[in-house]
Amino acid sequence: xxxxxxxxxxxxxxxxxxxxxxxxxxxxxxxxxxxxxxxxxxxxxxxxxxxxxxxxxxxxxxxxxxxxxxxxxxxxxxxxxxxxxxxxxxxxxxxxxxxxxxxxxxxxxxxxxxxxxxxxxxxxxxxxxxxxxxxxxxxxxxxxxxxxxxxxxxxxxxxxxxxxxxxxxxxxxxxxxxxxxxxxxxxxxxxxxxxxxxxxxxxxxxxxxxxxxxxxxxxxxxxxxxxxxxxxxxxxxxxxxxxxxxxxxxxxxxxxxxxxxxxxxxxxxxxxxxxxxxxxxxxxxxxxxxxxxxxxx
Numbered sequence: 001x002x003x004x005x006x007x008x009x010x011x012x013x014x015x016x017x018x019x020x021x022x023x024x025x026x027x028x029x030x031x032x033x034x035x036x037x038x039x040x041x042x043x044x045x046x047x048x049x050x051x052x053x054x055x056x057x058x059x060x061x062x063x064x065x066x067x068x069x070x071x072x073x074x075x076x077x078x079x080x081x082x083x084x085x086x087x088x089x090x091x092x093x094x095x096x097x098x099x100x101x102x103x104x105x106x107x108x109x110x111x112x113x114x115x116x117x118x119x120x121x122x123x124x125x126x127x128x129x130x131x132x133x134x135x136x137x138x139x140x141x142x143x144x145x146x147x148x149x150x151x152x153x154x155x156x157x158x159x160x161x162x163x164x165x166x167x168x169x170x171x172x173x174x175x176x177x178x179x180x181x182x183x184x185x186x187x188x189x190x191x192x193x194x195x196x197x198x199x200x201x202x203x204x205x206x207x208x209x210x211x212x213x214x215x216x217x218x219x220x221x222x223x224x225x226x227x228x229x230x231x232x233x234x235x236x237x238x239x240x241x242x243x244x245x246x247x248x249x250x251x252x253x254x255x256x257x258x259x260x261x262x263x264x265x266x267x268x269x270x271x272x273x274x275x276x277x278x279x280x281x282x283x284x285x286x287x288x289x290x291x292x293x294x295x296x297x
Contacts, residue, residue, distance in 0.1 A: 006145060007117060008090035012128050017121035019092070021143075021163060024111035031219050081147055088149050092163075094128070094139040103138065103153060107166045114154065114161040129156045140166075194250040201257045 004020035035044045047056045064081075065073035087093065092114075116125040132139060132155070139154040143163075151166040218234075225232035 004117075005112070006143065008092060008143070010092045010094070010114070010125065010128065012094045012139075015124050015127065017124035017128075018117035019114055019121065019125065020117045021145075022113045022115065024113050024162070031216060031223070084147075086144065086149065088142040089144040092141045092143050092152060092154075094141045094154065096140050097132065097135070097137040098140060099136070100138045100155060103166075106172055108153070109150075109165040109167050112163040112165070113157075114163040125161075129159075129161055132156050188247075191247055191250060194247075194254055198250070198253055198257055 006021040009016050010019040064076045116122045141152050143152050153164045222232050
């Protein structure tokens with residue numbers, strides 16, 4: 001079982017159960033770099049330096065401070081923050097249930113998996129999970145993560161619950177600040193119709209397995225070339241040109257998409273054999289996996 005990032009209790013009214021939160025995402029597979037000295041090739045380490053004396057400060061001599069005026073700080077010890085024990089430190093209290101469609105996606109932040117922490121908790125956990133699924137709602141509660149109380153959206157996901165931290169209103173910038181200068185544009189009906197046809201031809205399903213991190217792949221290629229002492233040619237991508245005639249660009253796009261669709265979706269000639277005698281098509285070969293690059297040291 002993966003290591004949990006938080007353990008506590010999930011409570012709905014008088015029903016509660018022991019639960020654990022697990023990080024639902026990870027960047028551990030990304031290529032990462034160390035910072036080295038160009039002269040010696042040795043790794044560098046960061047030091048906390050006193051801004052006045054310019055002397056390094058040991059970890060034991062560091063303390064948090066909140067600036068109340070220029071050069072004036074209120075000191076806050078770690079013990080002071082630890083003493084702020086609020087209920088959500090070890091408890092997720094579901095405060096309300098809302099239709100998921102009402103949750104603006106801009107408020108969504110980090111994703112976690114919520115699961116029962118022991119066998120005894122499974123029944124109460126299942127009651128809360130399945131009741132939300134039947135009512136087609138998500139729960140909203142609170143939890144303390146990394147010393148900060150966060151709002152949490154809970155939605156059933158398979159046998160468990162997907163817990164998504166939510167941003168506070170003061171963390172979200174209002175879109176009116178950025179969209180206010182966009183003027184209303186009256187578009188010709190034909191222009192929209194062509195764009196809709198292009199959208200229809202490019203429509204599909206959400207398939208994240210087909211996502212390719214092209215930057216990561218390029219970094220891996222660069223590292224392999226350097227390890228082998230070879231030159232690495234950076235492929236040049238031409239910048240898109242400014243569209244002068246939108247209608248003309250749409251029509252040419254429509255023609256290009258039509259040709260591509262014909263090439264990729266050309267109907268197969270009917271088999272001369274009876275249906276019962278047809279053989280199943282061979283399974284597609286497994287796509288080659290992206291080789292992992294060794295981390296630079």
